Amino acid sequence: MKSEVGGGSVSRSDARRLAGLRLPDHVIAAMRAELPGCAERVVVAVVGEVPSYSEPFRGRMGRNIENAVALALGGFLDMMATDGPVEEDQGIRVESVFQAAYALGRGEARSGRTMDALTAAYRVGARTAWHDLSTAAVEAGLSAGELGRFAELVFDYIDELSDVSVSGHADELATTGRVRERHLERLAVALLNGSGPDTVATMSERAGWEPPESLTALIVPESALSGVRPHLAASSLYAGGEAPGLEDRPDLTAILAADLTELARTRLLDSLGDREAMIGPTLPWEAAQSSYVRAKRALDLGLAATDASSDAADHLVPLVLTADPETLADLRAKVLAPLDGLRPSTVEKLVETLRAWLLHQGRRDDIATALFVHPQTVRYRVGRLRELYGERLTDPQFVLEATIALA
Known part of the structure; x- marks a missing residue:
């Protein structure tokens, strides 16, 4: 039996397909006892790892989500508790879980959250739920072979829920969500272009932002x-x-x-x-x-x-x-004016020496290390700079201008 929901479908045969492992009653009971605490930890993990849900999952909404997680995991354990055909009431419970997942996807699209955020939340939830349920199962005596099959079914089940939610999300965007998304894109472009406050206010209202x-x-x-x-x-x-x-x-x-x-x-x-x-x-x-x-x-x-x-x-x-290239070029020309008329190769060496002299505050050995030359070479070049610049090399204003010009 199938129940069509929007553009997707939810089938009670999903329960039959995902079932296939009969777990002992005491193992099922041990895992059911963990469901409330597991649901709470799932919500905490999602809030901590998916920023889009840091606020929506707090307070009353968080408790509602905890109940939904517990219901979803309880539906899964229903399937693990039987080795025969899935009973009618079990099929109805599983179908209701899938319908809730579909509705969650549509609701997330209406709230403006993306499918990426939703699937990330499912991944975090799956990891946390598996940790808690598998720990309880092992402590209750589940064998290694059964645990491997159980892991496969847990992640298959949560993948199914995720797929249904993504379907609901896509269906919502295909109707009203896409229109709002387009309004939001236009608003983003207006803000990037520096549009006036009146324009932005109108577009924000239209987009519901x-x-x-x-x-x-x-x-x-x-x-x-x-x-x-x-x-x-x-x-x-x-x-x-x-x-x-x-x-x-x-x-x-x-x-x-x-x-x-x-x-x-x-x-x-x-x-x-x-x-x-x-x-x-x-x-x-x-x-x-x-x-x-x-x-x-x-x-x-x-x-x-x-x-x-x-x-x-x-x-x-x-x-x-680089904020004002023309002004920077003028400043550089002013700082290097005393070198006008020298050979280009000489200018290049004196400029790199002046830059190193400024950066290393005149420390000859540090300058030599930076330039890969002998300290005596540094002494000669700095002496040449003193001949060309004179007292300006000790003028704080010149030092500031030169540092900026040669940076």
Whole structure:
């Protein structure tokens, strides 16, 4: 018997297909005794490892989810408790569990959370549930052979629930969810472009988006989205393929992460690995464009590839030095004016010596080590610089200008 639900289907034959291992009554009883505590630990684990659920799973909603987890695992144990055909009432209970999983998927889509967050929650839940149930089963005397088959069926069952939830999520997006998603994408692009407050307010209302306290711009490869999304809050915004300045980079997309914590930022950076990506500063949501501009400048300068860091905060010096290239060029010309007229090879050696002299505060041995030359060579070059620059080498204003110009 099948019960059609939206675009998917739930079958009581699922119970028959997943069944096939008759567990002793005392093992079933031991695992049933663990269900309340197991359900509670599943919720705690999901809250701790999937940031999208850190708030929704607290309070009354958390208790409701605990009950749902206990019901789902209880349905599974119903199947393990019989070695014959699945009884009608057992089939009804299993069907109700699958219907609840489908409804969960639709509800998650309406709340704005992604399938990536939902499947991540299922993976965490499966791991936690297996740990608790298998521990109880082993303590109750389940054999190694039976434990292996039991593990297979546990993960098959939770995969089934996950698939049904994903189906519900997709069905919801295919109806009303996709419309809202498009409104949210347009809102993201408006924020990245620095649209005025009236425009943003209108678009926020149309998209049903409540502004968070802060937004953090991310530029990441499209291929990295599945690994990034579980670390982001539900109110984060995705620009799709319309982020300003990325028109010639279809492999990249922009995200505005809502209320990104330091822990989530660290996990994001870890998930990105050595991919070409950049994370801007966390700023009040109205300043989202500034976060994006900084992240894009850092990416355009190739800083992620150069220093293997995807955090713009690690590249503040080059960002400052390249903010006004023409002025920096004028400053450099002013600082190096005393070298005009010398041979290019001589200028090159004196410039590298002056830079090292500034960075190492005149310490001859350190300068020699940095330049891979003899200390006597450093002494000669610094003497030449003193002839050319005179008292300016001890002028704090000149030292500041030279340090910036030659950085």
